[in-house]
Amino acid sequence: MTNQASQDLTDNAIFPFQVGETAVRGHVIRLSGVIDEILQAHQFPDPVSSLVGEATCLASMMGASLKFDGKLIFQAQGDGPVSMLVADYTAGGALRATASLRAGDLAQTGTALIGKGHIVMTIDQGEDMERYQGVTPIEGTSLAEAAVAYFAQSEQIPTAIRLAVGRMSTPGEPDRWRAGGIMAQFVPGEGGTRERGEEILKSEDDRDVWARAAAFVETTKDDELLDPMISAETLLYRLFHEDGVRAFTPQPVHGECGCSGDKIAAVLSRYSEDDLRDMVEDGAINVVCEFCRKEYQFTPQGEPSGAP
Ligand SMILES: [Zn+2]
Incomplete structure:
Protein backbone atom coordinates (compact mmCIF):
# COMPACT_ATOMS: atom_id res chain seq x y z
CA MET A 1 0.00 0.00 0.00
CA GLU A 190 -17.38 11.78 -3.26
CA GLY A 191 -18.35 15.20 -4.55
CA GLY A 192 -22.02 14.22 -4.62
CA THR A 193 -24.66 16.53 -3.24
CA ARG A 194 -26.93 15.69 -0.36
CA GLU A 195 -30.05 17.29 0.99
CA ARG A 196 -29.48 19.05 4.28
CA GLY A 197 -30.45 16.77 7.15
CA GLU A 198 -30.57 13.71 4.89
CA GLU A 199 -29.43 10.53 6.59
CA GLU A 256 4.17 29.77 7.25
CA CYS A 257 2.48 32.76 8.81
CA GLY A 258 1.98 35.03 5.84
CA CYS A 259 2.36 38.19 7.93
CA SER A 260 4.38 41.08 6.49
CA GLY A 261 5.31 44.66 7.28
CA ASP A 262 3.13 45.84 4.41
CA LYS A 263 0.06 43.98 5.68
CA ILE A 264 0.47 45.37 9.19
CA ALA A 265 1.09 48.87 7.78
CA ALA A 266 -2.19 48.54 5.88
CA VAL A 267 -3.96 47.79 9.19
CA LEU A 268 -2.21 50.70 10.93
CA SER A 269 -3.27 53.05 8.12
CA ARG A 270 -6.89 52.61 9.26
CA TYR A 271 -6.12 54.08 12.69
CA SER A 272 -6.43 57.80 13.45
CA GLU A 273 -3.36 59.91 14.16
CA ASP A 274 -4.34 60.03 17.82
CA ASP A 275 -4.58 56.25 18.06
CA LEU A 276 -1.22 55.86 16.35
CA ARG A 277 0.34 58.35 18.80
CA ASP A 278 -0.93 56.23 21.71
CA MET A 279 0.89 53.20 20.30
CA VAL A 280 4.31 54.91 20.15
CA GLU A 281 6.90 53.61 22.56
CA ASP A 282 10.51 54.83 22.51
CA GLY A 283 9.85 56.75 19.31
CA ALA A 284 8.41 53.84 17.33
CA ILE A 285 5.35 51.64 16.97
CA ASN A 286 6.27 48.03 17.68
CA VAL A 287 3.95 45.25 16.58
CA VAL A 288 4.42 41.54 17.37
CA CYS A 289 2.60 39.10 15.10
CA GLU A 290 0.26 37.08 17.31
CA PHE A 291 0.82 33.94 15.22
CA CYS A 292 4.57 33.74 14.63
CA ARG A 293 5.80 36.28 17.24
CA LYS A 294 7.82 38.11 14.59
CA GLU A 295 8.48 41.74 15.57
CA TYR A 296 7.82 44.64 13.23
CA GLN A 297 8.72 48.28 13.77
CA PHE A 298 6.95 51.31 12.33
CA THR A 299 7.46 55.07 12.49
CA PRO A 300 5.07 57.09 14.70
CA GLN A 301 3.12 57.74 11.45
CA GLY A 302 2.70 53.99 10.87
CA GLU A 303 5.22 53.68 8.03
CA PRO A 304 7.45 50.60 7.96
CA SER A 305 10.86 51.49 9.40
CA GLY A 306 12.67 48.28 8.57
CA ALA A 307 13.65 45.48 10.92
CA PRO A 308 13.87 46.46 14.59
ZN1 LIG B 1 3.36 36.24 11.64
Missing part, protein backbone atom coordinates in the same frame (compact mmCIF):
# COMPACT_ATOMS: atom_id res chain seq x y z
CA THR A 2 3.00 2.30 0.07
CA ASN A 3 4.91 3.75 -2.79
CA GLN A 4 8.42 5.10 -2.95
CA ALA A 5 7.43 8.74 -2.54
CA SER A 6 5.37 8.16 0.57
CA GLN A 7 8.11 6.17 2.28
CA ASP A 8 10.41 9.16 2.15
CA LEU A 9 7.90 11.35 3.90
CA THR A 10 7.25 10.35 7.48
CA ASP A 11 6.72 13.64 9.32
CA ASN A 12 5.27 17.08 8.62
CA ALA A 13 2.78 15.61 6.22
CA ILE A 14 -0.88 14.67 5.88
CA PHE A 15 -1.65 11.14 4.69
CA PRO A 16 -5.05 10.68 2.99
CA PHE A 17 -6.56 7.19 3.12
CA GLN A 18 -9.64 5.19 2.26
CA VAL A 19 -10.75 2.03 4.02
CA GLY A 20 -11.16 -0.69 1.40
CA GLU A 21 -13.84 0.18 -1.14
CA THR A 22 -16.03 1.74 1.55
CA ALA A 23 -17.14 5.35 2.00
CA VAL A 24 -14.80 5.69 4.97
CA ARG A 25 -12.10 8.20 4.14
CA GLY A 26 -9.74 10.15 6.28
CA HIS A 27 -6.38 11.63 7.02
CA VAL A 28 -3.47 10.92 9.31
CA ILE A 29 -1.20 13.81 10.25
CA ARG A 30 2.29 13.65 11.69
CA LEU A 31 4.06 16.82 12.80
CA SER A 32 7.56 17.20 14.25
CA GLY A 33 9.67 20.24 13.27
CA VAL A 34 6.64 22.22 12.06
CA ILE A 35 4.75 21.97 15.36
CA ASP A 36 7.91 22.38 17.43
CA GLU A 37 8.60 25.68 15.67
CA ILE A 38 5.03 26.92 16.19
CA LEU A 39 4.90 25.96 19.88
CA GLN A 40 8.44 27.13 20.72
CA ALA A 41 7.63 30.58 19.29
CA HIS A 42 4.73 30.99 21.73
CA GLN A 43 6.14 29.44 24.94
CA PHE A 44 2.65 28.78 26.29
CA PRO A 45 2.15 26.66 29.43
CA ASP A 46 2.16 22.96 28.43
CA PRO A 47 -1.62 22.36 28.61
CA VAL A 48 -2.14 25.34 26.27
CA SER A 49 0.61 24.12 23.92
CA SER A 50 -1.19 20.78 23.76
CA LEU A 51 -4.44 22.49 22.76
CA VAL A 52 -2.68 24.58 20.11
CA GLY A 53 -1.00 21.43 18.76
CA GLU A 54 -4.33 19.60 18.62
CA ALA A 55 -6.01 22.53 16.87
CA THR A 56 -3.19 22.60 14.31
CA CYS A 57 -3.71 18.89 13.56
CA LEU A 58 -7.47 19.38 13.25
CA ALA A 59 -7.21 22.38 10.92
CA SER A 60 -4.72 20.47 8.78
CA MET A 61 -6.81 17.33 8.46
CA MET A 62 -9.98 19.34 7.74
CA GLY A 63 -8.14 21.62 5.33
CA ALA A 64 -6.38 18.83 3.45
CA SER A 65 -9.65 17.88 1.77
CA LEU A 66 -10.19 21.37 0.37
CA LYS A 67 -10.33 21.18 -3.40
CA PHE A 68 -9.59 24.86 -4.00
CA ASP A 69 -7.00 27.50 -3.33
CA GLY A 70 -8.35 28.68 -0.01
CA LYS A 71 -7.89 28.69 3.69
CA LEU A 72 -9.51 26.77 6.52
CA ILE A 73 -9.60 28.48 9.91
CA PHE A 74 -10.40 26.40 13.01
CA GLN A 75 -11.30 28.45 16.07
CA ALA A 76 -12.50 27.69 19.56
CA GLN A 77 -13.55 30.52 21.80
CA GLY A 78 -14.94 30.47 25.31
CA ASP A 79 -15.11 31.94 28.79
CA GLY A 80 -12.17 29.92 30.17
CA PRO A 81 -8.48 30.85 30.55
CA VAL A 82 -7.89 30.11 26.86
CA SER A 83 -10.25 32.73 25.48
CA MET A 84 -9.40 31.96 21.85
CA LEU A 85 -7.65 29.15 20.02
CA VAL A 86 -6.93 29.57 16.29
CA ALA A 87 -5.27 27.33 13.73
CA ASP A 88 -5.15 28.03 9.98
CA TYR A 89 -4.45 25.70 7.08
CA THR A 90 -3.84 27.35 3.71
CA ALA A 91 -3.97 25.31 0.49
CA GLY A 92 -0.45 24.19 -0.30
CA GLY A 93 0.10 23.17 3.31
CA ALA A 94 0.93 26.40 5.18
CA LEU A 95 0.13 26.14 8.89
CA ARG A 96 -0.04 28.68 11.69
CA ALA A 97 -1.67 28.67 15.11
CA THR A 98 -2.01 30.69 18.28
CA ALA A 99 -4.03 31.12 21.45
CA SER A 100 -5.15 34.11 23.53
CA LEU A 101 -5.06 33.73 27.29
CA ARG A 102 -6.85 35.47 30.12
CA ALA A 103 -6.46 35.03 33.88
CA GLY A 104 -7.60 31.61 35.05
CA ASP A 105 -6.63 28.11 36.13
CA LEU A 106 -4.17 26.79 33.55
CA ALA A 107 -3.78 23.48 35.39
CA GLN A 108 -6.85 22.14 33.55
CA THR A 109 -6.69 20.26 30.26
CA GLY A 110 -8.69 19.90 27.07
CA THR A 111 -11.87 21.88 26.52
CA ALA A 112 -12.02 22.80 30.25
CA LEU A 113 -9.33 25.37 29.41
CA ILE A 114 -11.61 26.99 26.85
CA GLY A 115 -14.71 26.82 29.02
CA LYS A 116 -18.22 27.37 27.70
CA GLY A 117 -18.09 28.58 24.14
CA HIS A 118 -18.10 27.72 20.47
CA ILE A 119 -16.23 25.96 17.73
CA VAL A 120 -16.09 28.15 14.64
CA MET A 121 -14.96 26.70 11.33
CA THR A 122 -14.40 29.10 8.47
CA ILE A 123 -13.58 28.28 4.86
CA ASP A 124 -12.21 31.27 3.03
CA GLN A 125 -12.02 30.75 -0.73
CA GLY A 126 -10.49 34.12 -1.48
CA GLU A 127 -11.68 37.67 -2.00
CA ASP A 128 -14.35 37.11 -4.65
CA MET A 129 -15.90 34.07 -3.03
CA GLU A 130 -18.39 33.78 -0.21
CA ARG A 131 -16.96 32.64 3.11
CA TYR A 132 -18.46 29.52 4.63
CA GLN A 133 -18.76 29.50 8.39
CA GLY A 134 -20.07 26.81 10.73
CA VAL A 135 -20.60 27.44 14.44
CA THR A 136 -21.54 24.93 17.14
CA PRO A 137 -21.32 24.89 20.96
CA ILE A 138 -18.23 23.21 22.42
CA GLU A 139 -19.12 19.70 23.61
CA GLY A 140 -17.05 17.00 25.29
CA THR A 141 -13.89 17.15 27.34
CA SER A 142 -11.35 17.05 24.50
CA LEU A 143 -10.89 19.06 21.34
CA ALA A 144 -11.31 15.83 19.34
CA GLU A 145 -14.74 15.27 20.94
CA ALA A 146 -15.67 18.89 20.29
CA ALA A 147 -14.72 18.51 16.61
CA VAL A 148 -16.71 15.27 16.27
CA ALA A 149 -19.73 17.09 17.73
CA TYR A 150 -19.12 19.97 15.32
CA PHE A 151 -19.32 17.65 12.31
CA ALA A 152 -22.38 15.85 13.68
CA GLN A 153 -24.30 19.07 14.31
CA SER A 154 -23.10 21.38 11.61
CA GLU A 155 -22.68 19.00 8.70
CA GLN A 156 -24.26 15.71 9.87
CA ILE A 157 -21.08 13.84 8.90
CA PRO A 158 -20.19 10.79 11.03
CA THR A 159 -16.65 11.49 12.22
CA ALA A 160 -14.06 9.82 14.46
CA ILE A 161 -10.94 11.66 15.61
CA ARG A 162 -7.93 10.97 17.81
CA LEU A 163 -5.29 13.61 18.51
CA ALA A 164 -2.04 13.56 20.50
CA VAL A 165 0.57 16.17 21.37
CA GLY A 166 3.72 15.50 23.37
CA ARG A 167 7.31 16.41 23.97
CA MET A 168 10.02 14.08 22.82
CA SER A 169 13.33 13.88 24.67
CA THR A 170 16.62 13.07 23.03
CA PRO A 171 19.61 12.88 25.41
CA GLY A 172 21.73 16.02 25.18
CA GLU A 173 19.13 17.95 23.18
CA PRO A 174 16.24 20.21 24.17
CA ASP A 175 12.83 18.50 24.22
CA ARG A 176 10.94 18.84 20.96
CA TRP A 177 7.20 18.96 20.48
CA ARG A 178 5.48 16.42 18.27
CA ALA A 179 1.83 16.15 17.31
CA GLY A 180 -0.26 13.65 15.43
CA GLY A 181 -3.82 12.84 14.59
CA ILE A 182 -6.20 10.62 12.69
CA MET A 183 -9.62 11.65 11.41
CA ALA A 184 -12.03 9.36 9.58
CA GLN A 185 -15.41 10.27 8.11
CA PHE A 186 -18.20 8.48 6.29
CA VAL A 187 -18.48 10.41 3.02
CA PRO A 188 -20.50 8.55 0.39
CA GLY A 189 -20.37 9.48 -3.29
CA ILE A 200 -25.90 9.60 5.55
CA LEU A 201 -25.79 6.07 6.96
CA LYS A 202 -28.63 4.78 4.78
CA SER A 203 -28.40 1.03 5.31
CA GLU A 204 -27.52 -1.54 7.94
CA ASP A 205 -24.38 -2.19 5.95
CA ASP A 206 -23.36 1.49 6.06
CA ARG A 207 -23.91 1.58 9.79
CA ASP A 208 -21.79 -1.54 10.30
CA VAL A 209 -18.97 -0.26 8.11
CA TRP A 210 -18.91 3.05 9.93
CA ALA A 211 -19.19 1.59 13.44
CA ARG A 212 -16.27 -0.72 12.74
CA ALA A 213 -14.02 2.01 11.30
CA ALA A 214 -14.86 4.47 14.09
CA ALA A 215 -14.11 1.85 16.73
CA PHE A 216 -10.70 1.19 15.16
CA VAL A 217 -9.86 4.92 15.04
CA GLU A 218 -10.79 5.27 18.69
CA THR A 219 -8.34 2.53 19.68
CA THR A 220 -5.41 4.59 18.35
CA LYS A 221 -2.95 5.22 21.15
CA ASP A 222 -1.02 8.44 21.73
CA ASP A 223 2.33 6.78 20.99
CA GLU A 224 1.00 5.48 17.66
CA LEU A 225 0.38 9.11 16.69
CA LEU A 226 3.63 10.50 18.13
CA ASP A 227 6.35 7.84 17.93
CA PRO A 228 8.66 8.65 14.98
CA MET A 229 9.32 4.92 14.58
CA ILE A 230 5.65 4.24 13.79
CA SER A 231 4.91 5.59 10.31
CA ALA A 232 1.49 6.71 9.14
CA GLU A 233 1.39 3.67 6.84
CA THR A 234 2.18 1.33 9.73
CA LEU A 235 -0.57 2.91 11.81
CA LEU A 236 -3.12 2.60 8.98
CA TYR A 237 -2.14 -1.00 8.42
CA ARG A 238 -2.50 -1.80 12.13
CA LEU A 239 -5.96 -0.25 12.25
CA PHE A 240 -7.51 -1.36 8.99
CA HIS A 241 -5.55 -4.29 7.55
CA GLU A 242 -8.52 -6.65 7.77
CA ASP A 243 -10.60 -4.39 5.57
CA GLY A 244 -7.76 -3.25 3.36
CA VAL A 245 -6.66 0.35 3.33
CA ARG A 246 -5.53 2.57 0.50
CA ALA A 247 -3.00 5.28 1.31
CA PHE A 248 -2.87 8.15 -1.18
CA THR A 249 -0.02 10.53 -1.93
CA PRO A 250 0.98 12.40 1.25
CA GLN A 251 0.66 16.18 1.28
CA PRO A 252 3.57 17.99 2.93
CA VAL A 253 2.88 20.82 5.38
CA HIS A 254 5.08 23.65 6.60
CA GLY A 255 4.92 26.52 9.05
Whole structure:
Protein backbone atom coordinates (compact mmCIF):
# COMPACT_ATOMS: atom_id res chain seq x y z
CA MET A 1 0.00 0.00 0.00
CA THR A 2 3.00 2.30 0.07
CA ASN A 3 4.91 3.75 -2.79
CA GLN A 4 8.42 5.10 -2.95
CA ALA A 5 7.43 8.74 -2.54
CA SER A 6 5.37 8.16 0.57
CA GLN A 7 8.11 6.17 2.28
CA ASP A 8 10.41 9.16 2.15
CA LEU A 9 7.90 11.35 3.90
CA THR A 10 7.25 10.35 7.48
CA ASP A 11 6.72 13.64 9.32
CA ASN A 12 5.27 17.08 8.62
CA ALA A 13 2.78 15.61 6.22
CA ILE A 14 -0.88 14.67 5.88
CA PHE A 15 -1.65 11.14 4.69
CA PRO A 16 -5.05 10.68 2.99
CA PHE A 17 -6.56 7.19 3.12
CA GLN A 18 -9.64 5.19 2.26
CA VAL A 19 -10.75 2.03 4.02
CA GLY A 20 -11.16 -0.69 1.40
CA GLU A 21 -13.84 0.18 -1.14
CA THR A 22 -16.03 1.74 1.55
CA ALA A 23 -17.14 5.35 2.00
CA VAL A 24 -14.80 5.69 4.97
CA ARG A 25 -12.10 8.20 4.14
CA GLY A 26 -9.74 10.15 6.28
CA HIS A 27 -6.38 11.63 7.02
CA VAL A 28 -3.47 10.92 9.31
CA ILE A 29 -1.20 13.81 10.25
CA ARG A 30 2.29 13.65 11.69
CA LEU A 31 4.06 16.82 12.80
CA SER A 32 7.56 17.20 14.25
CA GLY A 33 9.67 20.24 13.27
CA VAL A 34 6.64 22.22 12.06
CA ILE A 35 4.75 21.97 15.36
CA ASP A 36 7.91 22.38 17.43
CA GLU A 37 8.60 25.68 15.67
CA ILE A 38 5.03 26.92 16.19
CA LEU A 39 4.90 25.96 19.88
CA GLN A 40 8.44 27.13 20.72
CA ALA A 41 7.63 30.58 19.29
CA HIS A 42 4.73 30.99 21.73
CA GLN A 43 6.14 29.44 24.94
CA PHE A 44 2.65 28.78 26.29
CA PRO A 45 2.15 26.66 29.43
CA ASP A 46 2.16 22.96 28.43
CA PRO A 47 -1.62 22.36 28.61
CA VAL A 48 -2.14 25.34 26.27
CA SER A 49 0.61 24.12 23.92
CA SER A 50 -1.19 20.78 23.76
CA LEU A 51 -4.44 22.49 22.76
CA VAL A 52 -2.68 24.58 20.11
CA GLY A 53 -1.00 21.43 18.76
CA GLU A 54 -4.33 19.60 18.62
CA ALA A 55 -6.01 22.53 16.87
CA THR A 56 -3.19 22.60 14.31
CA CYS A 57 -3.71 18.89 13.56
CA LEU A 58 -7.47 19.38 13.25
CA ALA A 59 -7.21 22.38 10.92
CA SER A 60 -4.72 20.47 8.78
CA MET A 61 -6.81 17.33 8.46
CA MET A 62 -9.98 19.34 7.74
CA GLY A 63 -8.14 21.62 5.33
CA ALA A 64 -6.38 18.83 3.45
CA SER A 65 -9.65 17.88 1.77
CA LEU A 66 -10.19 21.37 0.37
CA LYS A 67 -10.33 21.18 -3.40
CA PHE A 68 -9.59 24.86 -4.00
CA ASP A 69 -7.00 27.50 -3.33
CA GLY A 70 -8.35 28.68 -0.01
CA LYS A 71 -7.89 28.69 3.69
CA LEU A 72 -9.51 26.77 6.52
CA ILE A 73 -9.60 28.48 9.91
CA PHE A 74 -10.40 26.40 13.01
CA GLN A 75 -11.30 28.45 16.07
CA ALA A 76 -12.50 27.69 19.56
CA GLN A 77 -13.55 30.52 21.80
CA GLY A 78 -14.94 30.47 25.31
CA ASP A 79 -15.11 31.94 28.79
CA GLY A 80 -12.17 29.92 30.17
CA PRO A 81 -8.48 30.85 30.55
CA VAL A 82 -7.89 30.11 26.86
CA SER A 83 -10.25 32.73 25.48
CA MET A 84 -9.40 31.96 21.85
CA LEU A 85 -7.65 29.15 20.02
CA VAL A 86 -6.93 29.57 16.29
CA ALA A 87 -5.27 27.33 13.73
CA ASP A 88 -5.15 28.03 9.98
CA TYR A 89 -4.45 25.70 7.08
CA THR A 90 -3.84 27.35 3.71
CA ALA A 91 -3.97 25.31 0.49
CA GLY A 92 -0.45 24.19 -0.30
CA GLY A 93 0.10 23.17 3.31
CA ALA A 94 0.93 26.40 5.18
CA LEU A 95 0.13 26.14 8.89
CA ARG A 96 -0.04 28.68 11.69
CA ALA A 97 -1.67 28.67 15.11
CA THR A 98 -2.01 30.69 18.28
CA ALA A 99 -4.03 31.12 21.45
CA SER A 100 -5.15 34.11 23.53
CA LEU A 101 -5.06 33.73 27.29
CA ARG A 102 -6.85 35.47 30.12
CA ALA A 103 -6.46 35.03 33.88
CA GLY A 104 -7.60 31.61 35.05
CA ASP A 105 -6.63 28.11 36.13
CA LEU A 106 -4.17 26.79 33.55
CA ALA A 107 -3.78 23.48 35.39
CA GLN A 108 -6.85 22.14 33.55
CA THR A 109 -6.69 20.26 30.26
CA GLY A 110 -8.69 19.90 27.07
CA THR A 111 -11.87 21.88 26.52
CA ALA A 112 -12.02 22.80 30.25
CA LEU A 113 -9.33 25.37 29.41
CA ILE A 114 -11.61 26.99 26.85
CA GLY A 115 -14.71 26.82 29.02
CA LYS A 116 -18.22 27.37 27.70
CA GLY A 117 -18.09 28.58 24.14
CA HIS A 118 -18.10 27.72 20.47
CA ILE A 119 -16.23 25.96 17.73
CA VAL A 120 -16.09 28.15 14.64
CA MET A 121 -14.96 26.70 11.33
CA THR A 122 -14.40 29.10 8.47
CA ILE A 123 -13.58 28.28 4.86
CA ASP A 124 -12.21 31.27 3.03
CA GLN A 125 -12.02 30.75 -0.73
CA GLY A 126 -10.49 34.12 -1.48
CA GLU A 127 -11.68 37.67 -2.00
CA ASP A 128 -14.35 37.11 -4.65
CA MET A 129 -15.90 34.07 -3.03
CA GLU A 130 -18.39 33.78 -0.21
CA ARG A 131 -16.96 32.64 3.11
CA TYR A 132 -18.46 29.52 4.63
CA GLN A 133 -18.76 29.50 8.39
CA GLY A 134 -20.07 26.81 10.73
CA VAL A 135 -20.60 27.44 14.44
CA THR A 136 -21.54 24.93 17.14
CA PRO A 137 -21.32 24.89 20.96
CA ILE A 138 -18.23 23.21 22.42
CA GLU A 139 -19.12 19.70 23.61
CA GLY A 140 -17.05 17.00 25.29
CA THR A 141 -13.89 17.15 27.34
CA SER A 142 -11.35 17.05 24.50
CA LEU A 143 -10.89 19.06 21.34
CA ALA A 144 -11.31 15.83 19.34
CA GLU A 145 -14.74 15.27 20.94
CA ALA A 146 -15.67 18.89 20.29
CA ALA A 147 -14.72 18.51 16.61
CA VAL A 148 -16.71 15.27 16.27
CA ALA A 149 -19.73 17.09 17.73
CA TYR A 150 -19.12 19.97 15.32
CA PHE A 151 -19.32 17.65 12.31
CA ALA A 152 -22.38 15.85 13.68
CA GLN A 153 -24.30 19.07 14.31
CA SER A 154 -23.10 21.38 11.61
CA GLU A 155 -22.68 19.00 8.70
CA GLN A 156 -24.26 15.71 9.87
CA ILE A 157 -21.08 13.84 8.90
CA PRO A 158 -20.19 10.79 11.03
CA THR A 159 -16.65 11.49 12.22
CA ALA A 160 -14.06 9.82 14.46
CA ILE A 161 -10.94 11.66 15.61
CA ARG A 162 -7.93 10.97 17.81
CA LEU A 163 -5.29 13.61 18.51
CA ALA A 164 -2.04 13.56 20.50
CA VAL A 165 0.57 16.17 21.37
CA GLY A 166 3.72 15.50 23.37
CA ARG A 167 7.31 16.41 23.97
CA MET A 168 10.02 14.08 22.82
CA SER A 169 13.33 13.88 24.67
CA THR A 170 16.62 13.07 23.03
CA PRO A 171 19.61 12.88 25.41
CA GLY A 172 21.73 16.02 25.18
CA GLU A 173 19.13 17.95 23.18
CA PRO A 174 16.24 20.21 24.17
CA ASP A 175 12.83 18.50 24.22
CA ARG A 176 10.94 18.84 20.96
CA TRP A 177 7.20 18.96 20.48
CA ARG A 178 5.48 16.42 18.27
CA ALA A 179 1.83 16.15 17.31
CA GLY A 180 -0.26 13.65 15.43
CA GLY A 181 -3.82 12.84 14.59
CA ILE A 182 -6.20 10.62 12.69
CA MET A 183 -9.62 11.65 11.41
CA ALA A 184 -12.03 9.36 9.58
CA GLN A 185 -15.41 10.27 8.11
CA PHE A 186 -18.20 8.48 6.29
CA VAL A 187 -18.48 10.41 3.02
CA PRO A 188 -20.50 8.55 0.39
CA GLY A 189 -20.37 9.48 -3.29
CA GLU A 190 -17.38 11.78 -3.26
CA GLY A 191 -18.35 15.20 -4.55
CA GLY A 192 -22.02 14.22 -4.62
CA THR A 193 -24.66 16.53 -3.24
CA ARG A 194 -26.93 15.69 -0.36
CA GLU A 195 -30.05 17.29 0.99
CA ARG A 196 -29.48 19.05 4.28
CA GLY A 197 -30.45 16.77 7.15
CA GLU A 198 -30.57 13.71 4.89
CA GLU A 199 -29.43 10.53 6.59
CA ILE A 200 -25.90 9.60 5.55
CA LEU A 201 -25.79 6.07 6.96
CA LYS A 202 -28.63 4.78 4.78
CA SER A 203 -28.40 1.03 5.31
CA GLU A 204 -27.52 -1.54 7.94
CA ASP A 205 -24.38 -2.19 5.95
CA ASP A 206 -23.36 1.49 6.06
CA ARG A 207 -23.91 1.58 9.79
CA ASP A 208 -21.79 -1.54 10.30
CA VAL A 209 -18.97 -0.26 8.11
CA TRP A 210 -18.91 3.05 9.93
CA ALA A 211 -19.19 1.59 13.44
CA ARG A 212 -16.27 -0.72 12.74
CA ALA A 213 -14.02 2.01 11.30
CA ALA A 214 -14.86 4.47 14.09
CA ALA A 215 -14.11 1.85 16.73
CA PHE A 216 -10.70 1.19 15.16
CA VAL A 217 -9.86 4.92 15.04
CA GLU A 218 -10.79 5.27 18.69
CA THR A 219 -8.34 2.53 19.68
CA THR A 220 -5.41 4.59 18.35
CA LYS A 221 -2.95 5.22 21.15
CA ASP A 222 -1.02 8.44 21.73
CA ASP A 223 2.33 6.78 20.99
CA GLU A 224 1.00 5.48 17.66
CA LEU A 225 0.38 9.11 16.69
CA LEU A 226 3.63 10.50 18.13
CA ASP A 227 6.35 7.84 17.93
CA PRO A 228 8.66 8.65 14.98
CA MET A 229 9.32 4.92 14.58
CA ILE A 230 5.65 4.24 13.79
CA SER A 231 4.91 5.59 10.31
CA ALA A 232 1.49 6.71 9.14
CA GLU A 233 1.39 3.67 6.84
CA THR A 234 2.18 1.33 9.73
CA LEU A 235 -0.57 2.91 11.81
CA LEU A 236 -3.12 2.60 8.98
CA TYR A 237 -2.14 -1.00 8.42
CA ARG A 238 -2.50 -1.80 12.13
CA LEU A 239 -5.96 -0.25 12.25
CA PHE A 240 -7.51 -1.36 8.99
CA HIS A 241 -5.55 -4.29 7.55
CA GLU A 242 -8.52 -6.65 7.77
CA ASP A 243 -10.60 -4.39 5.57
CA GLY A 244 -7.76 -3.25 3.36
CA VAL A 245 -6.66 0.35 3.33
CA ARG A 246 -5.53 2.57 0.50
CA ALA A 247 -3.00 5.28 1.31
CA PHE A 248 -2.87 8.15 -1.18
CA THR A 249 -0.02 10.53 -1.93
CA PRO A 250 0.98 12.40 1.25
CA GLN A 251 0.66 16.18 1.28
CA PRO A 252 3.57 17.99 2.93
CA VAL A 253 2.88 20.82 5.38
CA HIS A 254 5.08 23.65 6.60
CA GLY A 255 4.92 26.52 9.05
CA GLU A 256 4.17 29.77 7.25
CA CYS A 257 2.48 32.76 8.81
CA GLY A 258 1.98 35.03 5.84
CA CYS A 259 2.36 38.19 7.93
CA SER A 260 4.38 41.08 6.49
CA GLY A 261 5.31 44.66 7.28
CA ASP A 262 3.13 45.84 4.41
CA LYS A 263 0.06 43.98 5.68
CA ILE A 264 0.47 45.37 9.19
CA ALA A 265 1.09 48.87 7.78
CA ALA A 266 -2.19 48.54 5.88
CA VAL A 267 -3.96 47.79 9.19
CA LEU A 268 -2.21 50.70 10.93
CA SER A 269 -3.27 53.05 8.12
CA ARG A 270 -6.89 52.61 9.26
CA TYR A 271 -6.12 54.08 12.69
CA SER A 272 -6.43 57.80 13.45
CA GLU A 273 -3.36 59.91 14.16
CA ASP A 274 -4.34 60.03 17.82
CA ASP A 275 -4.58 56.25 18.06
CA LEU A 276 -1.22 55.86 16.35
CA ARG A 277 0.34 58.35 18.80
CA ASP A 278 -0.93 56.23 21.71
CA MET A 279 0.89 53.20 20.30
CA VAL A 280 4.31 54.91 20.15
CA GLU A 281 6.90 53.61 22.56
CA ASP A 282 10.51 54.83 22.51
CA GLY A 283 9.85 56.75 19.31
CA ALA A 284 8.41 53.84 17.33
CA ILE A 285 5.35 51.64 16.97
CA ASN A 286 6.27 48.03 17.68
CA VAL A 287 3.95 45.25 16.58
CA VAL A 288 4.42 41.54 17.37
CA CYS A 289 2.60 39.10 15.10
CA GLU A 290 0.26 37.08 17.31
CA PHE A 291 0.82 33.94 15.22
CA CYS A 292 4.57 33.74 14.63
CA ARG A 293 5.80 36.28 17.24
CA LYS A 294 7.82 38.11 14.59
CA GLU A 295 8.48 41.74 15.57
CA TYR A 296 7.82 44.64 13.23
CA GLN A 297 8.72 48.28 13.77
CA PHE A 298 6.95 51.31 12.33
CA THR A 299 7.46 55.07 12.49
CA PRO A 300 5.07 57.09 14.70
CA GLN A 301 3.12 57.74 11.45
CA GLY A 302 2.70 53.99 10.87
CA GLU A 303 5.22 53.68 8.03
CA PRO A 304 7.45 50.60 7.96
CA SER A 305 10.86 51.49 9.40
CA GLY A 306 12.67 48.28 8.57
CA ALA A 307 13.65 45.48 10.92
CA PRO A 308 13.87 46.46 14.59
ZN1 LIG B 1 3.36 36.24 11.64
